[in-house]
Amino acid sequence: MLTMKAQYSLRNAESYFREHLRVGDYYMEGRNVAGLWIGEGARELGLSGITNEREFVNLCQNLHPQSGEQLTPRLNSKRLSVDKDGNVHESANRRVFYDFTLSPPKSVSITALVGNDRRIIEAHDEAVQVAMCQLQAYAATRVRKQGQYAHRVTGKLVGAVFRHESAD
DSSP: OEEEEEEOOHHHHHHHIIIIISBOOGGGTTOBOOOEEESHHHHHTTOOSBOOHHHHHHHHTTBOTTTOOBOSOOOOOEEEEEOTTSOEEEEESSOOEEEEEEOOOHHHHHHHHHTTOHHHHHHHHHHHHHHHHHHHHTOEEEEEETTEEEEEEOOOOOEEEOOOSOOO
16 A cells, blocks of 8 residues: 655654654664665765665755755745644645655565565565656656746656554
8 A cells, every 4th residue: 555645844854764764663672774765866866775864854955965055946935724722833835755655455564574474575675666666757846937837747756765564
């Protein structure tokens, strides 16, 4: 199953990397999960191999992962939201990143992990790669210039894949 959630909070990007993406499962006793950079956009930015926090956070801040230069112009507009208590909150009107989760059915996970069947784990890893390649074909950016509002398909994805072996 594929689920997607847009992440809007730049303030939470660093802690999200440390406390969610990189964290191993509870039975891994404090070991970290290594993420791997994927996508044509990642390659063009010089990202390959293991995902590190500095590069990840720089991208979330709209900065080049190595040089720190601003990648794209962005609007500094704000969006307002109201919480359940009626308090108004102001936040950046920008998607920091999208969190895609690709999960096999629970029965497949149990068979793979309890049975320690590497074939199933490898098949899932391959399926994730295929899915990300398919998503990359639809990758697009918003173009807001001189009163024009359009979407431009880039076909370039900057992504990091983290394999977690537990689910909620």
